[in-house]
Amino acid sequence: MPAVKSLDDLKRLKEEALEKRKAKATAATAQVTVAMGTCGIAAGARETMRAILDTIEADNLSGVMVKQTGCMGLCEMEPIIQVEIGEAPKVTYGKVSAEMAKRIMKEHVAGGHIVSELVIPTK
Amino acid sequence: MRELALHLLDIAENSVAANAKTVKIAVEEDPKKDWLKMSVEDDGRGMDEDLVARVTDPFVTSRTTRKVGLGIPLLKAAAEACNGYLRINSAPGRGTRLEAEFQRSHIDRMPLGDLAGTVLSLLIAWPQIHWMFRYRANGTEFTFDDEPIKDELGDVSLTEPSILGYIRETLQEGVGSVQTSSF
Numbered sequence: 001m002p003a004v005k006s007l008d009d010l011k012r013l014k015e016e017a018l019e020k021r022k023a024k025a026t027a028a029t030a031q032v033t034v035a036m037g038t039c040g041i042a043a044g045a046r047e048t049m050r051a052i053l054d055t056i057e058a059d060n061l062s063g064v065m066v067k068q069t070g071c072m073g074l075c076e077m078e079p080i081i082q083v084e085i086g087e088a089p090k091v092t093y094g095k096v097s098a099e100m101a102k103r104i105m106k107e108h109v110a111g112g113h114i115v116s117e118l119v120i121p122t123k
Numbered sequence: 124m125r126e127l128a129l130h131l132l133d134i135a136e137n138s139v140a141a142n143a144k145t146v147k148i149a150v151e152e153d154p155k156k157d158w159l160k161m162s163v164e165d166d167g168r169g170m171d172e173d174l175v176a177r178v179t180d181p182f183v184t185s186r187t188t189r190k191v192g193l194g195i196p197l198l199k200a201a202a203e204a205c206n207g208y209l210r211i212n213s214a215p216g217r218g219t220r221l222e223a224e225f226q227r228s229h230i231d232r233m234p235l236g237d238l239a240g241t242v243l244s245l246l247i248a249w250p251q252i253h254w255m256f257r258y259r260a261n262g263t264e265f266t267f268d269d270e271p272i273k274d275e276l277g278d279v280s281l282t283e284p285s286i287l288g289y290i291r292e293t294l295q296e297g298v299g300s301v302q303t304s305s306f
Contacts, residue, residue: 005289005292005293005296007271007272007275009289010272010275010276010286010289011275013283013285013286013289014275014276014277014279014286016285017279017283017285017286018279021279034248036132036136036244036248037136038133038136038193038194038197041124041129041132041133041136042124042129046129046132046237046240046241046244047240049240049244049247049248050237050240050243050244053243053247053282053287053291056282056284056287057284057287057288057291059284060284061284062283062284063280064282065280065282066247066248066282067248068136068244068248068249070136070140
């Protein structure tokens with residue numbers, strides 16, 4: 001069997017996360033949703049997802065929920081992601097490469113500024 | 124699709140859509156016998172005989188927003204182009220098992236790609252599902268079950284940066300250890 005990280009390691013990380021949560025009373029929750037239909041996956045949505053997760057890790061962004069959805073009927077705009085912060089309306093981004101996902105995570109999710117040139121206008 | 128791992132991700136999304144509670148993903152390679160097999164097995168709603176028979180047809184889908192589903196036909200075509208096959212066993216209420224086999228050395232066989240990335244994406248995005256993953260090659264095996272991790276975490280999110288790092292490293296090291304020890 002390969003040497004796998006132990007559950008004790010995980011336990012320690014969990015305790016640290018709980019400590020951190022106690023220290024930080026209430027942060028606005030952010031939710032990032034990646035479209036992962038066949039069209040999205042073929043267009044690179046997994047790399048987009050990876051970039052989102054890597055940025056959470058690298059920039060130590062707590063309290064970000066990452067979800068998936070299926071095809072949204074806009075296959076030509078894939079990979080598509082949606083960002084929802086607190087009570088603010090959902091923002092939909094199209095043709096989100098790994099590089100752009102990283103930028104959206106830094107500027108919008110962490111910084112609170114919508115990356116307007118990548119937004120898909122919605123009704 | 125450029126990687127078999129991307130096909131696995133796509134097929135596993137069907138299991139999610141079928142309301143599966145547990146999804147098992149397995150990949151096995153045998154360079155000597157020259158095959159590569161992968162399977163996705165779920166306990167979702169399953170399909171009747173008629174739908175199974177037609178599901179590899181690019182003009183069948185269970186989705187109602189659009190009428191064309193391409194995931195399974197794409198994988199079937201890829202497997203058959205490499206002297207392989209795609210097989211589906213399913214029954215209503217009993218779940219679905221999809222298996223695809225490839226001639227491993229076939230010139231048209233896609234690379235396996237980022238298996239760890241595929242599993243990571245699935246378990247982060249669908250934490251309510253129990254994910255099990257097994258990767259075996261030449262007698263070396265890596266198995267991953269997300270349940271002990273989620274039991275330990277309780278209500279601590281899988282996307283907490285340090286937790287995410289733990290899971291990503293576990294998957295990458297596990298997949299990597301099979302690949303380096305086997306080939």
